[in-house]
Amino acid sequence: MNGYVANKEDLLNRLRRAEGQVRGIQRMVDEDVYCIDILTQVSAATKALETVALSLLDDHLSHCVAEASAEGGPVAEERLREASAAIARLVRS
Numbered sequence: 001m002n003g004y005v006a007n008k009e010d011l012l013n014r015l016r017r018a019e020g021q022v023r024g025i026q027r028m029v030d031e032d033v034y035c036i037d038i039l040t041q042v043s044a045a046t047k048a049l050e051t052v053a054l055s056l057l058d059d060h061l062s063h064c065v066a067e068a069s070a071e072g073g074p075v076a077e078e079r080l081r082e083a084s085a086a087i088a089r090l091v092r093s
Helices: 003-030 035-071 073-092
Strands: none
Touching: 003 035, 035 073
């Protein structure tokens, strides 16, 4: 079972909101809206996706990584590598 199951509805709501924001941005570009107004909406959509990513990362660390660490061995090492790589991707984006 994935660690985010308890927060699944919240994650889906946030993703739907971000999807709506992206559709709104497309509409704004199509309608030749002022650049700064579009950039403001891009920032809001980016923030919404970052919030989802951080929530998933927190769930992964507190569930998947913690559980694997308790067991130890190669699975624990792999989960830690995955988490580290995910954090690196988030920091670079």
